[in-house]
Amino acid sequence: MLDVDDVHTFHGESHVLHGISLSVADGEVLTILGRNGMGKTTLIRSIIGLTPPRQGTVRLKGQDVAGWPPYRLVERGVALVPQGRRVFPSLSVRENLEVARAGNGRWTLERVYALFPRLRERAANRANKLSGGEQQMLAIGRALMSNPALLLMDEPTEGLAPLLVREVARVIGELKREGLSILLVEQNLPMALGVADRVHILSRGQIVYSGAPAALAADEDVKSRLLGVA
Numbered sequence: 658m659l660d661v662d663d664v665h666t667f668h669g670e671s672h673v674l675h676g677i678s679l680s681v682a683d684g685e686v687l688t689i690l691g692r693n694g695m696g697k698t699t700l701i702r703s704i705i706g707l708t709p710p711r712q713g714t715v716r717l718k719g720q721d722v723a724g725w726p727p728y729r730l731v732e733r734g735v736a737l738v739p740q741g742r743r744v745f746p747s748l749s750v751r752e753n754l755e756v757a758r759a760g761n762g763r764w765t766l767e768r769v770y771a772l773f774p775r776l777r778e779r780a781a782n783r784a785n786k787l788s789g790g791e792q793q794m795l796a797i798g799r800a801l802m803s804n805p806a807l808l809l810m811d812e813p814t815e816g817l818a819p820l821l822v823r824e825v826a827r828v829i830g831e832l833k834r835e836g837l838s839i840l841l842v843e844q845n846l847p848m849a850l851g852v853a854d855r856v857h858i859l860s861r862g863q864i865v866y867s868g869a870p871a872a873l874a875a876d877e878d879v880k881s882r883l884l885g886v887a
Contacts, residue, residue: 658680658681658682658683658685658717658718658806658807658838659679659680659681659704659715659716659717659807659838659840660679660680660714660715660716661677661678661679661680661700661703661704661713661714661715661716662678662713662714662715662716663676663677663678663712663713663714664676664677664678664700664703664710664712664713664714664715664723665677665710665711665712665713666696666699666700666702666703666708666709666710666711667711668699668708672862673696673699673862674696674699674700674703674710674862675861675862675863676713676863677696677700677703677713677859677862677863677864678864679857679864681807681838681839681840682838683836683838684833684836684837684838685838685839685854685855686829686833686838686839686841686852686853686854687839687840687841687853687854687855687856687857688841688842688843688849688850688852688853688855688856688857688870689840689841689842689843689856689857689858689859690843690844690846690849690856690857690858690859690883690884691858691859691860691883691884692860692883692884692885693844695859695860695861695862696859696861696862697811697842697859698740698811698812698842699862700842700859701737701809701811701840701842703715703723704730704735704809704840705727705730705735705737705809706722706724706725706726706727706729706730707727709723709724710723710724717730717733717734717735717807718733718734718806720733731759731803731805732759734804734805734806734807735805735806735807735808735809736800736801736803736805736807736808736809737800737808737809737811738796738797738800738808738809738810738811738813739796739811740811740812740815740842741815742789742792742793742795742796743796744784744787744792744795744796744799745784746783746784746785747783747784747785748783748784749780749781749782749783749784750776750779750780750781750782750784750787750795751766751780751781753784753795753798753799754766754769754776754795754798754799754802755802756799757799757800757802757803758802758803759802759803759804762804763804764801764802764803764804765802766802768801769798769801769802772798772801772828772831773794773795773797773798773828775791775794776791776794776795776798779791789816789817789821790817790818790821790824793813793814793817793821793825794824796813797810797813797825797828801832805837806837806838807837807838807839807840808832808837808838808839808840809839809840810829810839810840810841810842810843811842812842812843812844813825813829813841813843814843814844814845814848815844822845822848823848825848826848826851826852829841829852830852833852841853846880846884846886849870850870850871850873850874851870853870854870855867855868855869855870856868856869856870856873858873858879858883858884860883865883866879866883
């Protein structure tokens, strides 16, 4: 589905990503972990075209899409759940979902409402009147309305209460069972390990650890050194 090879990305003159290479297979959840400021969000932005890499390739279904504008990536089947939710505050819940509708794929308003019943209840409310958890549901639902083949999720549980973290994990599990490929950037270690097929850890713009979720869960040294988890 996705192949990233030797990607170098800069913010101005600051070299943020140093030769990142990774892949996401069809129907796989790949989780990216790391402390703050290590390049996780820049990786997502490099893939979706918001901060294009200066070197390297980003291949989607075999086609090099590095540097493409985001709207072309969306047309090719990539969707983003951005950090901070970034819903359209003046639009209603329904309008936020409708504006992202693409084609006649499997994701419709009714399917999103079935996945998130709370959004059906709040369909006429403006997005800026929702709770943080409801806004996160809306951000995920809006991404699904474009009927993606690859979903990029940047810190979807940030600032959420434990009950809502479990809800996000439930949704990711359902999407995985449906065969959606997901690249997940996450700080909540138990949640991230619970949904992932494979895990990478980023440190200073490089992948410094790759492995299975169970192996990382059992490796106290790696968790302490690279993630600051006691």
